Amino acid sequence: MDTGIIEKMIANVGLGDRSAFSSLYDATSAKLFGVALRVLNDRADAEDVLQEVFVKIWHNADRYAANGLSPMTWLITIARNTAIDRLRARKAPSEGEEAVVSLPDPGPTPEAAAVAASERARLDGCLQELGDDQAGAVRGAYLDGETYQSLAELYDVPLNTMRTWLRRSLMKLKECLSR
Amino acid sequence: MSEAPDHSHDDDVLAAEYAMHLLSPQDRRTFEARLKDDPGLRALVAAWQERLAPLADEVPPIAPPPAVKAALMDRLFKEEPAPAPGWWGRLALWRALALASMAAAVVLAALLFVQQSAPGQPVMVAEVAAADDSLRVLARYNAKDGVLQVSRVTGKAAAGRALELWLIVGQETPVSLGVLPAGKRGQLTVASNLRPLMSDAILAISDEPPGGSPTGAPTGAVLAVGQINSV
Numbered sequence: 001m002d003t004g005i006i007e008k009m010i011a012n013v014g015l016g017d018r019s020a021f022s023s024l025y026d027a028t029s030a031k032l033f034g035v036a037l038r039v040l041n042d043r044a045d046a047e048d049v050l051q052e053v054f055v056k057i058w059h060n061a062d063r064y065a066a067n068g069l070s071p072m073t074w075l076i077t078i079a080r081n082t083a084i085d086r087l088r089a090r091k092a093p094s095e096g097e098e099a100v101v102s103l104p105d106p107g108p109t110p111e112a113a114a115v116a117a118s119e120r121a122r123l124d125g126c127l128q129e130l131g132d133d134q135a136g137a138v139r140g141a142y143l144d145g146e147t148y149q150s151l152a153e154l155y156d157v158p159l160n161t162m163r164t165w166l167r168r169s170l171m172k173l174k175e176c177l178s179r
Numbered sequence: 180m181s182e183a184p185d186h187s188h189d190d191d192v193l194a195a196e197y198a199m200h201l202l203s204p205q206d207r208r209t210f211e212a213r214l215k216d217d218p219g220l221r222a223l224v225a226a227w228q229e230r231l232a233p234l235a236d237e238v239p240p241i242a243p244p245p246a247v248k249a250a251l252m253d254r255l256f257k258e259e260p261a262p263a264p265g266w267w268g269r270l271a272l273w274r275a276l277a278l279a280s281m282a283a284a285v286v287l288a289a290l291l292f293v294q295q296s297a298p299g300q301p302v303m304v305a306e307v308a309a310a311d312d313s314l315r316v317l318a319r320y321n322a323k324d325g326v327l328q329v330s331r332v333t334g335k336a337a338a339g340r341a342l343e344l345w346l347i348v349g350q351e352t353p354v355s356l357g358v359l360p361a362g363k364r365g366q367l368t369v370a371s372n373l374r375p376l377m378s379d380a381i382l383a384i385s386d387e388p389p390g391g392s393p394t395g396a397p398t399g400a401v402l403a404v405g406q407i408n409s410v
Binding site: 005015016019020021022024025029032033038046047051055067068072073080084097109111119120123127138139141142147166167173177 | 191192195196198200203204221222225227228229230231232233234235236237238239240242243244247248250251254255256258277301352353354371372393395396
């Protein structure tokens with residue numbers, strides 16, 4: 001998806017333009033639904049969260065320009081945070097839920113894909129430098145909403161070890177990405 | 180990434196943990212309280228969010244069910260002024276009329292605009308007309324540059340009111356293409372995201388306050404409707 005177009009849509013949504021809001025939904029809801037579903041692994045919850053995400057977008061779009069984020073980062077951050085809040089609010093972790101059926105990926109535009117691919121390639125390279133377990137923990141926290149506690153159990157290390165591990169991995173990642 | 184020099188390594192770690200959503204609820208609240216008055220700290224968080232966002236690239240987009248959008252739109256906009264009562268009922272009737280007048284529209288509009296048509300350009304036309312001919316607007320759309328030329332043949336806006344042109348695809352909510360110019364002829368540029376929709380849509384004209392509908396949806400009576408046809 002073209003960053004400039006999304007940015008323009010968000011600006012118009014900030015002005016209360018409903019048709020821009022509808023277009024923004026059409027352009028980005030599949031990506032944000034994917035992100036929410038990955039965290040929650042439950043369709044009904046992810047559908048609820050997606051609505052909540054777009055309610056937040058509608059109410060906060062007028063302040064988007066001030067936060068300095070690229071448009072997709074802003075949208076993904078809202079989706080991810082809302083999904084993780086929902087995940088943490090669940091009484092018990094969901095287990096044994098049905099696997100989520102994915103629809104075919106419509107795919108980004110070629111230009112957007114090229115930009116995304118280069119950012120992604122850089123990140124992948126830096127994740128590789130961290131080592132498999134460390135990279136897995138970063139991914140698990142970001143994409144699946146894992147906590148220090150759940151990661152410590154998953155990798156079978158003490159909580160404080162996981163904390164140190166992950167913090168160090170993040171700072172290494174930053175250093176690598178700034179090279 | 181540049182960052183504020185007055186922030187320690189510890190703050191950067193906290194910003195990373197906040198961006199990752201790894202802080203405990205209490206630490207998260209404490210950190211958010213600090214964020215409010217600390218632009219430097221907000222910049223650290225933004226840098227982390229930007230750095231980490233490509234992780235989401237590996238998540239495939241999955242189309243949500245259409246009912247989610249409908250529920251969302253209801254939730255946000257339902258309590259606000261809805262389109263005038265009977266809008267859709269009238270539209271169904273208009274739709275039928277629009278289809279009936281399709282052939283005539285093609286001939287008419289082709290004739291009217293023929294002198295402006297360069298050969299080989301993808302051109303569509305519509306006759307947007309009231310059943311009693313109290314308002315008739317011919318529209319000619321050039322898909323190449325997105326320019327929609329409009330020519331008002333009969334009728335005009337009521338005193339102190341404006342005519343607004345709408346694009347309607349299937350059962351979707353009408354999308355505004357803009358207010359018709361006050362003069363008999365003029366042109367509108369169709370937004371690039373709407374251009375692909377033009378080939379299979381209906382144009383409608385509604386009666387609106389000056390400057391067009393304040394809500395983004397038609398608020399006044401639908402005065403005329405017409406199907407878009409390829410020439």
